[in-house]
Amino acid sequence: MPTLRIPAALRSYTGGQSEIPIAGDTVSAALNNLVKRYPELIPHLVNEDGELRPYVNVFLGSENIREIQGLDTPLREEDRLMIIPSIAGGR
Amino acid sequence: MLPQLSHAEILRYSRHLLIPEVGLEGQRKLKAASVLVIGTGGLGSPVSLYLAAAGVGRIGLVDYDVVDYSNLQRQVIHGTASLGKLKVESARDRMLDINPDIHVEVYNEPFTSANAMRIAQDYDIIIDGTDNFPTRYLSNDVAVLLGKPNIYGSIYRFDGQASVFDARRGPCYRCLFPEPPPPGLVPTCAEGGVLGVLPGTIGTIQATEALKLILGIGEPLIGRLLLFNALDMSFEYVRLRKNPNCKICGPNPEVTELIDYEAFCGVPGHDHDVGSVGGGWDIEAKELAARLKNGGNLRLIDVREPHELQISRIEGAELIPLGQLAARLSELDSAQEMVVFCKSGSRSARALELLVGAGFRKVKNLKGGINAWAREVDPTQPVY
Numbered sequence: 001m002p003t004l005r006i007p008a009a010l011r012s013y014t015g016g017q018s019e020i021p022i023a024g025d026t027v028s029a030a031l032n033n034l035v036k037r038y039p040e041l042i043p044h045l046v047n048e049d050g051e052l053r054p055y056v057n058v059f060l061g062s063e064n065i066r067e068i069q070g071l072d073t074p075l076r077e078e079d080r081l082m083i084i085p086s087i088a089g090g091r
Numbered sequence: 092m093l094p095q096l097s098h099a100e101i102l103r104y105s106r107h108l109l110i111p112e113v114g115l116e117g118q119r120k121l122k123a124a125s126v127l128v129i130g131t132g133g134l135g136s137p138v139s140l141y142l143a144a145a146g147v148g149r150i151g152l153v154d155y156d157v158v159d160y161s162n163l164q165r166q167v168i169h170g171t172a173s174l175g176k177l178k179v180e181s182a183r184d185r186m187l188d189i190n191p192d193i194h195v196e197v198y199n200e201p202f203t204s205a206n207a208m209r210i211a212q213d214y215d216i217i218i219d220g221t222d223n224f225p226t227r228y229l230s231n232d233v234a235v236l237l238g239k240p241n242i243y244g245s246i247y248r249f250d251g252q253a254s255v256f257d258a259r260r261g262p263c264y265r266c267l268f269p270e271p272p273p274p275g276l277v278p279t280c281a282e283g284g285v286l287g288v289l290p291g292t293i294g295t296i297q298a299t300e301a302l303k304l305i306l307g308i309g310e311p312l313i314g315r316l317l318l319f320n321a322l323d324m325s326f327e328y329v330r331l332r333k334n335p336n337c338k339i340c341g342p343n344p345e346v347t348e349l350i351d352y353e354a355f356c357g358v359p360g361h362d363h364d365v366g367s368v369g370g371g372w373d374i375e376a377k378e379l380a381a382r383l384k385n386g387g388n389l390r391l392i393d394v395r396e397p398h399e400l401q402i403s404r405i406e407g408a409e410l411i412p413l414g415q416l417a418a419r420l421s422e423l424d425s426a427q428e429m430v431v432f433c434k435s436g437s438r439s440a441r442a443l444e445l446l447v448g449a450g451f452r453k454v455k456n457l458k459g460g461i462n463a464w465a466r467e468v469d470p471t472q473p474v475y
Contacts, residue, residue, distance in 0.1 A: 008250040008320070009277060012414050018323075040414065044276065054270040059329045067332055084318065084329065086268050087247040089280035090290065091132030091166070091222035
């Protein structure tokens with residue numbers, strides 16, 4: 001099953017889990033399954049039209065899905081997705 | 092013509108001179124180089140210390156803050172003796188103590204659209220050690236418009252990111268993050284905390300990248316984003332590409348001069364707690380104390396995280412962490428008066444917004460949070 005890496009900034013919405021196995025044959029299907037399990041993640045990932053928010057990046061391996069097929073990017077069993085959010089801390 | 096090194100400098104930099112990739116010529120390049128460090132906090136501390144020690148000839152420091160007790164857990168360039176001093180002066184003194192042969196220029200002012208181009212134009216490299224989205228977009232845009240590299244680092248709790256954004260050779264910050272998150276959605280370090288050594292790790296990586304760029308050696312982090320996690324001790328990289336629709340470095344840029352970054356991001360250009368909502372939605376700590384003393388029928392909702400109860404608490408308050416509030420509205424009664432609070436008033440301001448959005452009207456935000464309560468009402472509670 002594909003896995004999904006949750007960044008620290010979003011782990012309070014996944015019960016502290018950092019690496020989550022998530023079924024789905026496309027990125028979209030996997031994210032849908034994710035937010036079904038953790039509905040509080042929805043506003044952090046997608047807008048009202050179900051599109052990825054512009055300050056959230058999802059990478060499949062080392063490639064940004066925006067540069068592959070976006071949310072329609074197909075997933076294989078062994079794939080690993082990473083959510084990369086905007087963080088601003090530095091002080 | 093690169094500057095010459097004195098005998099004292101040759102001895103000081105002997106460990107550099109022994110490395111063939113640096114050598115005498117590399118050290119002279121470092122002496123000729125100039126780097127602007129924006130922010131002398133968590134990231135700026137190791138960046139400035141290491142660049143000074145390495146002999147970067149001219150280092151600029153931009154910050155407008157003074158050294159505070161709560162900085163010392165991670166901002167290692169400052170010490171207890173510097174409490175209350177200007178950060179740029181405290182940092183400069185430490186850097187010149189390490190290396191009196193360098194020049195340190197200080198800018199005791201916020202980095203803004205009004206002064207950014209003037210300050211940055213005289214430096215070869217910009218290092219982004221800021222703590223907020225407006226200044227990060229500003230730092231990026233200045234670098235793109237001036238054609239300079241912007242060495243990026245960012246931290247939260249146990250996670251860090253680093254990259255080198257150089258729009259002449261690769262993507263910029265806006266290619267990856269075209270728009271900032273809406274105000275309040277992403278917690279800041281002042282709200283969420285940060286492991287003290289994390290800025291040490293990420294800042295040291297930023298300093299490393301600066302030295303590599305100056306020396307022209309190795310593979311800079313251009314087109315790559317480093318993702319560090321201290322708990323897993325993992326370093327992962329993802330590939331970043333130039334975004335053809337980038338509003339500043341794309342082929343048809345919309346941003347051709349600096350903009351109002353606080354308006355663009357909807358938040359102030361600093362990571363200080365504002366602590367109030369305004370518009371009559373706030374209640375002062377002393378007023379709250381008086382209301383409670385008079386036995387008012389008032390419900391106190393603490394929207395902090397459970398572990399923060401071990402630090403301080405207000406008697407009679409109920410805990411509903413901000414992240415759970417939306418799902419637990421049914422536990423609240425809109426007919427009853429309520430006061431929401433957190434550490435210093437920022438998270439509770441968002442709680443108030445959420446409650447008002449859900450139809451609650453009899454709700455107020457404790458201005459300055461439980462820290463204001465500890466200062467003004469109950470000195471047995473610590474400020475954190």
